[in-house]
Amino acid sequence: DAGVTQSPTHLIKTRGQQVTLRCSPKSGHDTVSWYQQALGQGPQFIFQYYEEEERQRGNFPDRFSGHQFPNYSSELNVNALLLGDSALYLCASSLGTGDNEQFFGPGTRLTVL
């Protein structure tokens, strides 16, 4: 049983560019949450998708957007990249939106130059 997978593993972009990160949830999971983890910090919640809709959003600007597909996989898009967007982006999946355990992927390391 494959766990949560994310692609790509690493990514280097320049300021002003746009990036798309991808996440496939654990088998049987229908909810995907995205987190941003700056170096040496704890993860910060970006948003959560359930039934192809954004259910909740953290304190991130509109440059951060996402999508969930009918197969429950998800994308995170960031426009007009800033140096401060350099971070590890983690995807977590769960079943439903209650207290079920969230399983994390290995993350995508984004570097903005």
Place this chain on the structure above:
Amino acid sequence: AQTVTQSQPEMSVQEAETVTLSCTYDTSESNYYLFWYKQPPSRQMILVIRQEAYKQQNATENRFSVNFQKAAKSFSLKISDSQLGDTAMYFCAFMNPSANSKLTFGKGITLSVRP
């Protein structure tokens, strides 16, 4: 809004010894969950242990146990018989189940286990 505070940035322990990692949190909610996650150099965030706020009994998972003090809003993790594989960053996290399972994390603590 909930906040999670981990004030110790780093700790070190000898292999086979016991170590305690501290965490405090602030919330006005009565029903919530607390977690400790481990993040090794491989970056994969792994759940170590979970505590439901309505349960008075402290959670235990093999060598890992917590000391949950609800009134003091304290949630510490005790690792017994430390092993080299325990070397990692450890994050304390809070979740309000009525808030769509969003996790609020502390800054983390780097634990090094010395051989």
